[in-house]
Amino acid sequence: MRSMLKTSVAALATAAVMATGAFAAGHAEPLTGDLRINLDTSNPAPRATMEAMIARFQAKHPDLNITTTVIDREAYKTQIRNFLSADAPDVLTWYAANRMRPYVEAGLLEDVSDMWAEGTDIAQELASTKGAMTIDGKQWGVPYTYYQWGIYYRKDIYEELGLKEPANFDEMVANCEAMIASGRKCYTIGTKWLWTASGWFDYLNMRTHGFDFHMQMARGEIAWTDDRVRQTFANWRRLVDLGAFVDDHQNKDWQQSLPFLVDGSAGAILKGNFAVAPLREAGLTDDQLDFHQFPSITEGVALAEDAPTDTFHIAAGAQNKKAARAFLAHMASAEEQSIINNGENLGQLPVNANASIDDDKFLKEGFAMLSSNSPGGVAQFFDRDFPAEMAKAAMEGMQEFMVFPDNLDDILARLESVRQDVY
Amino acid sequence: MATTTTNAKPRAQQGWYKRNEIAVTPWLFLIPGIAMFALYVILPVFQSFYLSLFEWDGLGSLSTHGEYVGLDHYEKLFTRDRAFNISLWNNLKWLIFYLLAIPGGLMVALFLNQKVFGIRLYKSLFFFPFVISQIVVGLVFTWFYDPQFGLSNWLIGLVGIPPVNILGNPTTATYGIIAAGLWPQTAYCMILYLTGLNAVDPEQVEAARLDGAKGHKMLWYIIIPQLKPATFIAFVVTIIGALRSFDLISIMTNGGPFGSTRVLSFYMFEKSLSEYGFKMGYGAAIAVVLFMIMLVFIGYFLWSMYQDEKAAGH
Numbered sequence: 001m002r003s004m005l006k007t008s009v010a011a012l013a014t015a016a017v018m019a020t021g022a023f024a025a026g027h028a029e030p031l032t033g034d035l036r037i038n039l040d041t042s043n044p045a046p047r048a049t050m051e052a053m054i055a056r057f058q059a060k061h062p063d064l065n066i067t068t069t070v071i072d073r074e075a076y077k078t079q080i081r082n083f084l085s086a087d088a089p090d091v092l093t094w095y096a097a098n099r100m101r102p103y104v105e106a107g108l109l110e111d112v113s114d115m116w117a118e119g120t121d122i123a124q125e126l127a128s129t130k131g132a133m134t135i136d137g138k139q140w141g142v143p144y145t146y147y148q149w150g151i152y153y154r155k156d157i158y159e160e161l162g163l164k165e166p167a168n169f170d171e172m173v174a175n176c177e178a179m180i181a182s183g184r185k186c187y188t189i190g191t192k193w194l195w196t197a198s199g200w201f202d203y204l205n206m207r208t209h210g211f212d213f214h215m216q217m218a219r220g221e222i223a224w225t226d227d228r229v230r231q232t233f234a235n236w237r238r239l240v241d242l243g244a245f246v247d248d249h250q251n252k253d254w255q256q257s258l259p260f261l262v263d264g265s266a267g268a269i270l271k272g273n274f275a276v277a278p279l280r281e282a283g284l285t286d287d288q289l290d291f292h293q294f295p296s297i298t299e300g301v302a303l304a305e306d307a308p309t310d311t312f313h314i315a316a317g318a319q320n321k322k323a324a325r326a327f328l329a330h331m332a333s334a335e336e337q338s339i340i341n342n343g344e345n346l347g348q349l350p351v352n353a354n355a356s357i358d359d360d361k362f363l364k365e366g367f368a369m370l371s372s373n374s375p376g377g378v379a380q381f382f383d384r385d386f387p388a389e390m391a392k393a394a395m396e397g398m399q400e401f402m403v404f405p406d407n408l409d410d411i412l413a414r415l416e417s418v419r420q421d422v423y
Numbered sequence: 424m425a426t427t428t429t430n431a432k433p434r435a436q437q438g439w440y441k442r443n444e445i446a447v448t449p450w451l452f453l454i455p456g457i458a459m460f461a462l463y464v465i466l467p468v469f470q471s472f473y474l475s476l477f478e479w480d481g482l483g484s485l486s487t488h489g490e491y492v493g494l495d496h497y498e499k500l501f502t503r504d505r506a507f508n509i510s511l512w513n514n515l516k517w518l519i520f521y522l523l524a525i526p527g528g529l530m531v532a533l534f535l536n537q538k539v540f541g542i543r544l545y546k547s548l549f550f551f552p553f554v555i556s557q558i559v560v561g562l563v564f565t566w567f568y569d570p571q572f573g574l575s576n577w578l579i580g581l582v583g584i585p586p587v588n589i590l591g592n593p594t595t596a597t598y599g600i601i602a603a604g605l606w607p608q609t610a611y612c613m614i615l616y617l618t619g620l621n622a623v624d625p626e627q628v629e630a631a632r633l634d635g636a637k638g639h640k641m642l643w644y645i646i647i648p649q650l651k652p653a654t655f656i657a658f659v660v661t662i663i664g665a666l667r668s669f670d671l672i673s674i675m676t677n678g679g680p681f682g683s684t685r686v687l688s689f690y691m692f693e694k695s696l697s698e699y700g701f702k703m704g705y706g707a708a709i710a711v712v713l714f715m716i717m718l719v720f721i722g723y724f725l726w727s728m729y730q731d732e733k734a735a736g737h
Contacts, residue, residue, distance in 0.1 A: 077698040081482055102701055106482030192677060248570045250680040251591045383699070392699035400681035403591075414505065421499075 088317030190252030304376030528612025619653030
């Protein structure tokens with residue numbers, strides 16, 4: 001993952017050379033039989049996108065009998081273990097990195113390293129995420145979309161107060177002080193489902209100590225009571241003590257935190273690009289809403305980003321693995337990724353280096369940031385990089401810290417004891 | 424010789440079933456029920472205990488992926504797991520405060536036990552919260568408690584109390600959820616008492632009145648003793664309801680803020696089945712503890728019913 005920059009630049013360069021239609025080769029032999037697909041894309045837009053994408057695959061393989069099951073996105077997270085072991089589909093959606101580890105280790109996902117072998121299109125065009133798809137030296141699926149995280153802010157309010165996009169943490173804090181002086185909150189957040197708080201930790205930790213330190217923590221090599229971890233929390237505390245975050249965030253989910261940004265009672269939000277669509281729907285124009293990268297904290301620490309990747313996998317118990325592989329290849333193709341990620345569909349970034357990025361302000365900015373201004377590396381997201389049990393306990397601790405920062409010692413001691421159990 | 428001229432064969436020649444008909448038939452009728460109960464209730468109890476001795480993530484089969492750890496899970500639960508302690512305390516809070524539904528239900532029932540025009544409508548309206556889903560109750564109360572636009576803060580604002588965030592504060596959140604749970608549970612107890620009140624013997628009430636009993640005395644010495652069966656059932660369902668409280672917690676706080684509203688059933692779910700939970704063995708150990716607590720109450724209920732049956736002369 002560390003070499004994301006280099007590889008994606010390399011992949012971009014090869015893009016010009018590569019012939020188009022490279023995937024046609026895989027479709028020579030007609031596919032028959034059943035193909036069962038389980039999807040977690042239950043929101044209306046992603047659902048329609050996926051259905052259209054499957055229809056295009058069907059058109060290429062008319063003899064294939066495709067059955068699609070769409071499961072509610074949240075429910076999917078708990079149902080996956082049931083259907084994988086009891087009634088395995090051929091193809092399923094899931095997430096990269098540690099989130100797929102339990103299923104890989106239980107032998108429930110198909111090893112698709114053959115699709116990633118040197119010289120294949122996937123190996124060239126999706127090289128940037130190979131690391132996130134790799135466990136034990138093998139690849140276990142293909143990515144179809146990812147999105148940047150960063151600070152989405154109200155440009156009009158910043159301008160009104162004469163503020164600029166912060167270049168470092170001190171400026172960020174100074175901006176925040178000005179924002180509070182104007183009677184607003186700096187950042188809106190809803191931590192009821194915990195993961196939003198860990199977004200802040202990811203960035204504060206990666207900016208304070210860098211990507212490698214963050215990943216060492218994810219692997220359990222660093223004690224939570226380590227002074228460096230405390231330093232990250234001390235930076236966080238600067239914001240908490242200012243009153244930077246909206247009140248009562250522990251009762252709100254992330255959707256409920258958005259109105260504060262829309263009505264201008266908060267100036268910014270740290271969030272993934274999926275927040276843009278609901279904010280636009282709520283009436284914010286592109287003149288009002290803007291994006292900036294999370295600023296540097298410790299000088300000299302290479303910037304690293306969170307960019308969660310959503311993926312397709314083949315179940316180990318799949319009945320039609322040949323068709324499933326063809327489907328994954330279809331999903332990975334530049335052509336398909338350009339379509340499904342454009343503004344009318346998912347509104348996210350294609351993983352395939354040859355795919356075109358939609359002409360959208362935030363997507364362009366995000367792509368530029370990830371491909372040229374994230375030299376430190378690209379992380380998946382806290383709850384995808386850290387093992388489930390550690391992530392759960394830590395996110396709970398972070399939520400508590402944001403409400404009662406004085407409890408920090410207790411929280412860190414607790415997390416340290418969880419770490420010793422988990423790893 | 425042929426003194427008795429019947430076709431009946433001597434006992435020894437009758438079939439086994441014919442000879443034991445009286446003893447066997449009830450069991451035959453019970454077999455389907457017993458089989459179901461054994462398969463779906465008794466067996467899983469032992470399975471849970473067995474499972475709790477293993478470290479297993481629920482993926483792959485227990486025999487190949489599970490690791491035997493003995494009583495480690497219990498040792499951890501009782502010595503090192505603070506979340507478990509919090510859950511246990513919250514269960515206790517639920518057990519105690521949820522019982523308020525019983526006097527609450529009695530009061531509403533007494534209030535509604537009159538013959539006025541339209542009383543049936545009022546009764547059904549009071550019963551309504553029990554009919555709607557717990558999820559809906561949870562949502563309604565979440566909005567009610569909302570610190571920004573909730574009615575509860577407006578209400579306490581009327582008497583000059585500053586706004587509070589009931590569900591966001593770890594010390595009050597559990598009580599907030601219990602209060603939400605009391606709403607439907609009170610309705611349930613109310614309906615139990617309403618039927619109980621129908622069975623109150625009017626002659627006894629008349630006799631008591633002649634002896635000069637009224638008001639509290641009438642209620643305490645005449646009515647409530649006659650409501651004993653209703654009180655018993657109300658007690659049973661409320662205790663069981665308190666121990667299985669799950670949906671309200673899940674919908675109102677999801678165990679938060681920072682795990683302060685967990686109870687055992689929720690914690691078990693979280694550890695073994697939720698998004699981040701892959702510890703089947705640990706979850707099973709929590710389930711076993713919960714079962715042991717329930718067993719105390721179930722034992723008491725069974726014993727008390729047995730005593731009643733005995734007193735009734737069976």
